[in-house]
Amino acid sequence: SQTIHQWPATLVQPVGSPLSLECTVEGTSNPNLYWYRQAAGRGLQLLFYSVGIGQISSEVPQNLSASRPQDRQFILSSKKLLLSDSGFYLCAWSSRDFYNEQFFGPGTRLTVL
């Protein structure tokens, strides 16, 4: 069966510090991968998606970036965090088609102080 891992589970970082969140998927190959952000009490905002190694599509211009160095690894990064980057970050995977369901990791709760 497929599983998706995210770490860390929680993170508190000062403004201006770098960020690296990692997501890995097991039990499937060639997945679509997604990064979402959820502000407190809000819906999910799609940040990035990837359909293959090195292929990243950005949905929202911001100071975040994503990379996919391996088929089942998706990394969310920032060089300098802003207060507005605080939120709950969720990684998800799906099979190739966008009209297939997405399966989510446990999430990372990021607080920028």
Add this chain to the structure above:
Amino acid sequence: AQKITQTQPGMFVQEKEAVTLDCTYDTSDPSYGLFWYKQPSSGEMIFLIYQGSYDQQNATEGRYSLNFQKARKSANLVISASQLGDSAMYFCAIGSAAGNQFYFGTGTSLTVIP
């Protein structure tokens, strides 16, 4: 572009009763999928049910059913025999191959009252 609208920010239901959570969508893509997710207070997003745009019958998964009315562009979630563990946020979402996108609604908070 696609859009998902959930007009009920909060809903209450008595335990063991049924409840309907509303979802309307807007898309020009001929082929799309509609999804419902549950997010308990722990934060995890749990996939509940899927409806394809060409599916003739409404999807069902245990106590969950999706009332799909294509002409009205609505995809309401029906939870039968509510349980206390159903208390959570519920999100409707749409995805399509043509648009290469996946959008979530703003969610409905469901509280089951004992």
